[in-house]
Amino acid sequence: MKNLNFKSYLLAIATILLAFSCSDPLGDDIDKINEDLSISKEIVYTLTDDDYDTADDVCSCSGFGNFSSDDGVRQGVPAVLAAVFPALGDGSSALVTYDFFNGSSPDIRGDQQVFTVTAEEYTELGFGFGNFSDLAEDVPVYADFKVGEGSDGDYLDVTHEFFNNGTTTTVTTRVVWVVSNNAWVWAEPLPDASYADFFNESPPDFSFEDEGEDNIPFWLKATKIFAVAGDQALIQWNWDNGPGTSQSVALYIFDGTNWNEYGNVAQITQQSLNFGHDGTTWVPDNTIKYTMGPDDWTAIAAASLNSNPGGSASVTQFGNFDLTLWTSEQIFEQITNRLATIFPNPEAGQKYLITYAVWRPGSGSDQLNIIWDGTSYSEITE
Amino acid sequence: MRKLLLCFSLVIGTLITAAQTTVSGTITDSETGEALIGATVLEKGTNNGSITDITGSFSLSVSSGDATLVVSYVGYETIEVGANSDLSSLTLQSGSIGLQEVMVIASFGIDRKTPVAMANVRADVIEAKIGSQEFPEILKSTPGVFATKEGGGFGDGRINIRGFNSENVAVLINGIPVNDMENGRIFWSNWAGLTDATSAMQVQRGLGASKVAVPSIGGTINIVSKASDRQKGGYAQVNTGNDAYRKAGFQVSTGLTENGWAVTLSASKTEGDGYVDGTEFLGHSYFANIAKQINDSHEVTFTAVGAKQRHGQRQNQQTLAVFDAAPQGIKYNADWGIRDGQVVNVEDNFYHKPQMSLNHYWTISDGTELSTAAYASWGTGGGGGTGGNWQIGPNNTIPKKGGPYGPTDIDLLVETNVANPSGESLAWQRASRNDHNWFGVLSTLNHELSSNLTLMAGLDLRRYVGKHFYEVTDLLGGEYIVNNDDVNNPNRVLTVGDKYNYNYDGQVGWQGAFGQVEYTSGDLSVFGTLSVSNTSYSQVERFNTVGNSEDETDKINFLGFQVKGGANYNLNSNHNVFANVGFFSKAPFYRNVFLSRTSNNFNEEAENEKILSFEVGYGYRESNLTLNVNAYRTQWKDRSFVRSQTQNNIQFFANILGVDAVHQGIEVDAVYDVYRNLKLTGMLSVQDNIWQNDIENVFIEDEDGNQIGSAISVYSDALKVGDAAQTTASLGITYELFDGFSLGADYVYFNNLYASFDPIGRTDESDRNQAWKAPAVGILDVNLTYHFDIAGLDSSIFGNVYNVGNVEYVADANDGGGHDAASAQVFYALGVNWNVGLKLRF
Structure with a gap:
């Protein structure tokens, strides 16, 4: 009987103890941490043909396989990122490259307006001599004044006094609205003589519209010998259109070696924009993410030698901020001074996310969200 | 008339003893x-026969009063x-020579006499349960104790008592203080x-009973090693356990020879892979004690103990999320790598x-004894780590x-070094070395x-030199490194064994004197102790004085003292009460005087820390129950x-007071003998x-009293102290199933463990949050002990399974910026692990 009591006593205690010891004390904490954790990655991505369709479903702006407005990019690209990288979350960043349509090539198929410049208009626009002397510069000024903004295909024929080489003559100059420049541009007509002299054409027109378009670059290269890369020329030429002669214009851009037609090289360009994930969605975000490395610690140790000798020594020793030796103000000061050196001349509004090692005691890392407002750095608090 | 009475009583006495009778008595050490x-x-x-109970009392029915009783006890x-x-009041003398004398030097407390809260851990309990554990863990059922394995490496454990870490816990080995002379810490692997x-x-809590000025604020851990056995014999032992643990050892004793010599030697080799990944270890330990009884008045013993070891460590804590994501789970260790x-x-x-x-015991006269210990230790070694730039992996991480x-890709580091055309290593391995010599006399x-009335007085003199430097240990495929740490030798070319980073000696001298008066009268014993010490610090620096390869400072002195007193009163044979009170002015640590490893600038105005402590206690002793209750308050x-x-x-210092x-x-502990073969122990703290x-807004001031630099503030009011669980409890059972075979279980519970943090780092006025509180945990260990005979040899098997429930828990955490579970950096404690040992005695 006594033995039975022993054993049941023991069994009872042992069971209770065993039960208590088979628990999972940290289970709840870990579950919560995993819930809150997001997959944060930095990616670089170029949109594929299918992606423009994905974007178009949301923004109706990329049906042609490219974006044509910044708004369109801001609306459409997040939809693409969410579709291609559905797992990435808060803290992720993406550098996205996409095709951007800079506007139609200029043409003269739209509205034509005809003006003659009056004496008052010369005066009002500041042309004291009652004439224009630089067709490329002056006539577009008149166009802005007279018409304002144009639209694709619009052109103006302006009759005015032209002072050139000591003589003043009355001429009619054509300016064309160029969508990609968002401006009126002088349409430079091919000199009549050039048709025969350069192009071996007689009468002074090309047989087909394309012939002009394709051959004018050679004439530009031969005649505009002082051009520099980036220079533009809007050229007008005549071509044989059945019973009559038509005129066409094309915009050419010099790349340093050759003149290229706008439509071939500049109409669709590749642009890139930085996006960041804010926990809910992707938004344009130019935050520079940077982790402090060995060179930074060396610089900070040197910079703080007098103001915080204990802290400076510990930075040299361990490559981290010992929080018992550094206050948050001191850390902010050192990091922003370092930013000014490694990212000089930032634009106003530039944001930084700086990760740096700390010693609490116990190793860890902290982050600082900083913004440069054009004058000073300040911490971004949520 | 008197003669007649005497005769009469003798006759009666003889008559009584002639018949069967019951005798009883008490046996003590x-x-x-x-x-x-x-x-x-x-x-x-x-x-x-019969055996003594919890109070040492026995009762035996003998056949006649003329019988002879044989009284025996293990170790006596x-x-x-x-x-x-x-x-x-029968007494038995210990079977070892010099053991009692050491216990006096060590100020071992005596039950119901020394007014200090204490707990004894007997040698046989250590033998049964230590297995693969270390000293701190064998104490985890003691009230006020919080012991963990930290990273999990061999000997990396730590112990806190009453919330104080090892800087404020004194460890005495054979009465000799062994806390590091520069930083007060203990390295249990030594x-x-x-x-x-x-x-x-014996663990004495609070100010303790030691007369010597030791940093006993949380408590004192008093370890007394074996003295030479009077009996000839010894043992051989083998152990095995989890993760390839193997240990083999032996001990031999010559016994007390005719000409008064006794020698005991023991040695063991311990190795294993370690529970945590990358914590492989190998240690050779040895112990020797040589005793010579010169004559009745003089006895000399020589003791040597040491352990040469190398073990892999888990140095860096990780977040809970990392341990959860790592395939190795709680065994994950980021601090090891693979090469070839x-x-x-x-x-x-x-x-x-x-x-x-070398201990000398001199019985000068009846009632006067002089005990002197002259000791020396030489430490060589340090910790391995990384040198140069290891962060050549993605995003500036270690590859x-x-x-x-996975493990660190050291092969990649080697490749990078080999590919460097100049032959210079870009990444290498180094060790931070902390060698020392330490000599002392304690008399x-x-x-x-x-x-x-007993008076004890003495001297405690110590001289310590710690040599600290980094040395290159492995160039990882490169041929040299170029270093500029020595101002007198720019662009030094270094190879394996050369020193860099810092190179200095910390020199500590200690002169202490102490006195204690003890008054015992019947049921009352009172004691008062005063100890005074002078600590002198000086530094020798070798890298940063232009034109001088070695620059030594003057000695800077700090006076400290301790005064304490207490009384114990035995109300009757069952109840006793005690109280003690003490004040301790503790000299600053070396690092607060010499703040830099690379400069001899010193802070001579460093302030002493002050501790005031008082405690009351109650004890109950009965034949099958021991109960202790005590309450204390320590102000730091x-x-x-x-x-x-x-x-x-010019470097200016501010010694900022007020971090208190x-x-x-309250601590309660009890031992209850339910039956003769069933014992329960319990503890609540x-x-x-x-x-x-x-x-x-404290400022550093220059020589004219002008404020320089920015304001210094600390916002630590009402923050709970971290690093040690503030509530602990334990329950233990030992059950002897049959002769020599017993099973035991120990359940230890802890709660209110706040993650570690340094209050000085709380510089944000708006942040008043408590550090992260780790969840409460209960852990069960089981033990099997079997004493039996193999071929006439007295043998034992000890089996231990620790953390039977394989609970995954955190006992070491550092608070993160968010003061929450997500930002905490932790070490997981070990899951289930086991050890089995076989001991053959001869």
């Missing part, structure tokens, strides 16, 4: 006075007494050789610290093999002024806090440890 529980009292020539000399003699050579261990298919323990610890002491949780005079004022600022090449903490609590005060 001849030196400590402690009751010997479980001692055997046998009627000589028969099988008729057997005696024979007549059944009709005075049995009320003492791995002692686990097999301990004969007694072999494990490299990038963070490791290697040390050898032999400690030798890993096979995914982010205690024990003099009985009268039968009630002016924790070291030094800041500096350099102006015009109070540690207070409830602590309330809090930082007090904020410090606002």
